[in-house]
Amino acid sequence: MQRILRLSLPLAATLAGASTLLAPGSAQASGLDAPLVGTGFSGPVSRDAAAIWFNPAQLGYLKKGELLMGAGLIIGDIRYTRNYTGTYQTPDSFQFKTPLDPAYIDATKSGMQEQVKANPIAPTGNIFFAYPVIKDRLVLGAGFYVPYAAALNFPKDGPQRLQVQQAFIVSSNLTGSVALRINDYVALGAGASYVMGFAELSKLQDFAGVQEFGQGLANPPINQANDFGPNAPSEVRELDVLSRPISLKRAVSHSATFNVGVAINPTKKMNIGLNYQHSTNMHYHGRFAIDMNDSFFTHDLASQGVQFKPLVTGDALLTFKLPKRLTAGFGYDINEFFRVDGFFSYIFYSDIQNFAVTTKSPDLAQPALGIGDTLTVNLPRMWKNTVWVEGNLRYWATKRMRLSGTLGYQSPASPDSTIDTASPDGHRLIGGVGGLLQVSERVGLVADARMQGILPRTVTGSDYDLGNGTYKLFIAAIAGHLKINF
């Protein structure tokens, strides 16, 4: 030294990496919305126990108690073809300041790469219960459901490896609701939710994009001007030595939120529902592990004060905000056989401008560089507000069987500048079919199949060429529910 860097290398504000590493894959805009909550018949103007999520005011019109529970399977097909549009250096070198010596430019790292895909399969389930404690006046409900979920499993060595390798993020609500039926025309409802989140993910962390790493290299004792940091150009990114495997495991979040709604029935055939779902601050506490087992980090810069253990582990805190949303629903009974309904949601994903990740481990500390054992890093996301519209056509095929068809659309939250495979986002088209078989007066069975996919999205404006390429996404969900009225 290393001090540093130290050179630091050294360098060495590497610890920052241990934080940022976690951030990119931690949430996924509209892609985080679970494809199916409740049944295909559920919605902000639907009177079933799943209204606990969609619009608690609709509970007020339940005549009987209802138990709705079900399980399902979500199957995804996510494909990404990376397109290198930037200039890169040979990955087995370490040039940290542009312009690069032409000898270090990797001419082969250009253009479209081999397509990678993930085919996640994840179970899902929910249970809703509502009971009119005061007939035609007050209904109480409770539900446990998963409104947000994402699962990814990409090849570990694919061109997306620095974005995400594996991810599993789920947010489950345990909600208690109350609905007050004012009259036949208006009902009000509200719910309070305990939100439990669970997250795990893995990727290669590129220390070239870590602010503290660049600063550690630039500051005494290493004093090397460099281009590392959040604004690092592609020329200094994706170097083998700086690409360290990282995982976040067993991260659990406990938080709370609420929703309020109103149900309006201007006529007997027309229903209007309004729902506000408040945002949720998620704080995922878990354990991180990062493989620093390269002599560059463990030994070579020790004299400059940079020396990590081969495996650094510690506590990690991932925080982001699940967005608030406003939903307006509309339903109309065309005749005794047909009904149309739908909703429009405006989701405030612009609340999410970055992810904050805090890691803590005594093994992160590099005292010679003035770096302690705790580090908080913000990762820009700059998401946009989104809209979600859906329309449904319901049809009573028989007195016991009701069929449903759905079409919908979700707009993307991720701008081209920040999109990556951790949030394979785009203009999403939704379709679904479902059926309700009323086995008896009290018991009904619901089966649903929903599909959604994004229009192939070709991105060329990714910042620093991090996520340029073509994204494809298709998700299918099948679910079965048992509906019991009493």
Place this chain on the structure above:
Amino acid sequence: MSTAPRTLLIAPLLAALAAGAGCVDEVSLNEGPAPEAMKVDETRHVELRFLRVDVKSFSQTLTLEDIRNFPRQILDDTWLLDLNAEPLVFNALTILQQTPTEEAYMLPGPAHNMWKLLTMTPDNIVLDGTSLAPLLGVGKAVAIPPSLILADMIGIEANAPAITTELAARAVLDNVIATHPNAQLRRGLKTADNPEGLYPVTKDSIPVYLADVVDDFKSLPITFGPAAADPNDPNAPRHPGFISSTSGLKAALDDFAMTVTVNLNASPYKGVDLTDSTVGSVNSTASQINEAFDTTNPNWLTLEGLATDLVIPELTMAIYENPAFLPGGTSKEPAMQGDSPVWQLPPWEFERLIMELARSKAGEIPGHCTIYSPQGEVPDPLQAVNVCIDDTAWTEITVDESVILETPPPPPSYFWDILIEVAQVRLHDGGLAEGNANVELTLRDVPVGVTTADLVAAIKGNLAADPAPLTDIAEIINDNAEGDPDFYYYQPKGDHPDDYLYFVAPVDIRTDAYNNAVRPYAYTAPGFFADAALTQKVSDLHDIDGDVVHEKVKIEPGDTLYIKDDEGRKFQIDVGDKPSGHWIALDITRLE
């Protein structure tokens, strides 16, 4: 709520979590057992990376405390400059020479006598007890002042010092200092060309090491104390040294800082320890040291916190006399020397020193004869005394037979033969016995005679010309050696670098906390060979990026090399296909 419904509620969550927990692999290390030594005929696959981490203007500041914590061997062996000792010696003798008389009488006997020698003039010279004493009789007889005779003979004014400080300083430098072994050779980097790491010291200089600067020159009495004059000759006379004590030359103040700025590849070289085929790191600093310093940058080396005035608060210089009284010579042979036994003494002994000094003085005296007659105008004046000194400094003093003397004048001899007698006698004034008149001069506030700026400039100049002395320090600053590779992988600078294997050199041997090599350089056949018998060497020492100390060979996939490690085991190295541009793959087989 009863237990059953609660279970129903939690079940989906647990299912979801369980599913999720299993879908993301936790990062862990796949560390196998420690590798065992390679067996005969065993082959192992090794991949090596060459990672160039070119740092520019990389500065490292070392405080006084940092440097003091260096291994002692580095402090002692890191040479900074050869300090011109002439000003120091001159200043010391001037201080003595200018000591007021009343203070001079307070000096210890030998020092006082030395003061008398330095202040001796024809006017104040005391000839009692010497062979020149008859001149006193001449003076009485013919009324000629002996001081006049002496002044004429030496060619100076009657009140001028017979021995100038400049002459005395020169004599001390030539005879006492220059003959000390540690003022002849200085310690430095051990190289193949200079395995002992000893380099000549500039004339009239004493070497200054990093240890001197950070330790307030406390080691001067050791460095320049008694020492074997010739370490290779046990029978050679021992040099008694010339500094017996010193105190407090504080060159480096508490805020001292040395900042070194380098341009180099900070990454160590990855190599293979053939014992078990493990990958290790060879410190890359030494092989780059000649090109690491951008001396066009005026700040490539800065030294701050040096004392403005370099003054030695107290310095005791010592000159030792021979225990016997040694007469001057009386023969012209050998020419320009004579037959005095003083010439047989080591040059650093007082008598020899005076002899040399007098011979130097004689060189300033042109040949001449001076006749002295009694005062007064007479037609045929009496030539009472005739003093002749020729161009070889052969001196004859003749007294007319009509002048009655109690003792005859001294026999013809060289000038120095006369002076040595006077000096020896005067040195023992006050009843000092022979052997007890070692001259120890304790002087205070002696200016070193070099400004701080000059000192810094000298250090920078020396290290710029040859930065090798900084190698050890640079390696400590960039201490990144690991393991004990027998060879390593190198890619020269350039647009399309080739791949080379370098056999380790002595400079690559890892050192411990005390800067001692952790293992001997025990290779009996350094280099790479084309045959298992190691008869066809394919490596050489040719210059690559300034390195000429390593046996090196260019490799390409498909090459086969043979090598012998430091334990005499032979190995075959098969070069495989390159994993990528800056990696090589090797299959290493132990042959015997």
